[in-house]
Amino acid sequence: MDLSTLSLGQYTFVQNAFSFGLAVMAAATLFLWFSRSHVAPAYRMAITISGLVTAIAAYHYLQIMLSWEAAFSAVGGTLEVTGYPFNQAYRYVDWLLTVPLLLVELILVMRLSKSETVSKSVTLGGAAALMIVLGYPGEVSEDAGTRFTFWVLSMIPFIYIVYQLVVGLKGSISKQPENVRGLINGAATLVVVSWLFYPLVYLFPLIGLTGGAAVTAVEVGYTIADIVAKAVFGILILTIAMRKSEAEGNS
Amino acid sequence: MDLSTLSLGQYTFVQNAFSFGLAVMAAATLFLWFSRSHVAPAYRMAITISGLVTAIAAYHYLQIMLSWEAAFSAVGGTLEVTGYPFNQAYRYVDWLLTVPLLLVELILVMRLSKSETVSKSVTLGGAAALMIVLGYPGEVSEDAGTRFTFWVLSMIPFIYIVYQLVVGLKGSISKQPENVRGLINGAATLVVVSWLFYPLVYLFPLIGLTGGAAVTAVEVGYTIADIVAKAVFGILILTIAMRKSEAEGNS
Known part of the structure; x- marks a missing residue:
């Protein structure tokens, strides 16, 4: 980069986006954890994990923001690079933890049977972790061929997850109470759509999108995608949990 | 080193591993403490301690990460050592506290008689503390002979603990409810297998494994071993406590 x-x-614009990301994630965390008492005990672990995801993201936005500040010096009113590398990889550290947990949130709020919960968490969470691990070597490589190779490898578990969310969960979703079926479908769609942004941005350097405007677009874009995929998604999971608790008569 | x-x-890779360790330990702590309400009162102390272990580890990963940053300067885009020593010994401070507590977690979740709980906690916890104390002088010594001597001394309590976990606990495990016997055996095995990594790494400098690749392998390896031995182990203890609470009819 x-x-x-x-x-x-x-x-400054990117710096503000990182600070915004940190504030949103921290606020979402507190909101989700305060709301645990509004849902039935069966759904509390889903809400705990939703808040964990945004808490982990808040920590990483703090780290990313500090790394961004360390990479530049604005003393004297002009921007200069310090040579201290901007650690883009904090995003990967974050995703390795949060992306599997996001899928676990969705599975937990569906309240499937115990064996289904475990098997789906392991396969979907495992595929998500594999997707992130396979993306990392390409992200840190300067070589276009390496970047593309790991993009392709990383897309294999990605497509598997999309397939599972769109097709594999259909049966389980149809068994959900009617008042939340639309919301759960919406949550699955939100995952697929917001996640599509990441492999797209990954390809930017390969198609010649570099320079200040491209860096700004990538960093602000990732931040928006993260907010949708984690904070907005978490609120959606909370809404589903509240409606289900209400329908089951113990909110 | x-x-x-x-x-x-x-x-950067090691830095990311430390940050990952910090995030995992902090997230595991919050998850474990939030989950205290999901287990019967008899098992809450086991979960409190599981979260304490990861909390102590989170603090030490922060210290290790800061010490790592202080040991290097990347200004100008090239890596240079500042001469400020990387404080590897934070790991020993951490282990001195967490390793005895990990064994106490396992003993508490088994819910043995009061006298057995106390006696096993004292002997196993004491052996674990002795193991760490005996390892420290060798770790900070530059002399290969001293390193090897303290490795041998430290292995004596280590082997005692392994023996107790594999053989000594057999009788108590066979008295556990059937639905958790496999899990408790799994937890004891997880301790033995993940702990084997540490004495192995300790020997690296003696067999000539030094340089950048060896330092990277050791630090990333320790981090993974710590995550398995503390966070994954803590979740396993929580799972055991939840199943036992359920079976005893007060989840």
């Missing part, structure tokens, strides 16, 4: 072409305005 | 041969990529 070539940071030297960034303008001071672009630097 | 010779840090001067590390590449910038290796430095």
